Amino acid sequence: MTAAITALGMTGMAKRSGTTASLASVSMLLLMIWAKIASDLFGLPAPDTGVLLLQFMLVIFLMEASNTALSFRTTLRLLENMNDVASTAARKRVTRWANNQLMGLAKLTLGAFMLTMGLLVFGSLVNVSVDQLAFAGILVLASVIAILFLLTHRREPETGREYH
Numbered sequence: 001m002t003a004a005i006t007a008l009g010m011t012g013m014a015k016r017s018g019t020t021a022s023l024a025s026v027s028m029l030l031l032m033i034w035a036k037i038a039s040d041l042f043g044l045p046a047p048d049t050g051v052l053l054l055q056f057m058l059v060i061f062l063m064e065a066s067n068t069a070l071s072f073r074t075t076l077r078l079l080e081n082m083n084d085v086a087s088t089a090a091r092k093r094v095t096r097w098a099n100n101q102l103m104g105l106a107k108l109t110l111g112a113f114m115l116t117m118g119l120l121v122f123g124s125l126v127n128v129s130v131d132q133l134a135f136a137g138i139l140v141l142a143s144v145i146a147i148l149f150l151l152t153h154r155r156e157p158e159t160g161r162e163y164h
Contacts, residue, residue, distance in 0.1 A: 025063035072098040
């Protein structure tokens with residue numbers, strides 16, 4: 001399954017299809033969730049929670065990085081045969097934009113991972129009764145949804161000088 005999903009994602013990136021690349025990323029997330037649920041249902045040894053979270057966040061990082069890469073490639077393709085001063089400046093700006101997007105995404109993913117690992121350590125120190133498991137699960141789910149929302153939908157426009 002992983003090889004097929006990887007091939008789908010690589011095909012999407014090669015053909016510059018954001019929909020196909022995103023479908024591969026969502027499929028990978030669903031496969032990871034299904035594998036965790038299946039291992040719990042069948043009583044298989046559970047993977048390390050830290051590793052599972054790292055995989056989850058890396059898939060989200062790659063999903064967002066692929067969107068940035070596709071936008072970058074599309075914009076550069078539009079400027080491909082233009083060698084005037086404005087086009088050269090536009091290429092530099094879009095390269096700087098892509099670099100800033102990827103660096104910001106990497107910092108956000110690393111921060112989210114470190115925060116989540118801190119919460120795991122904190123959660124292991126606190127005794128949680130069986131009655132509180134549903135509440136703890138809802139809190140974790142809400143934090144994952146909030147992180148996903150922030151990673152995928154809350155892009156602030158760049159500040160700085162205006163271009164006329």
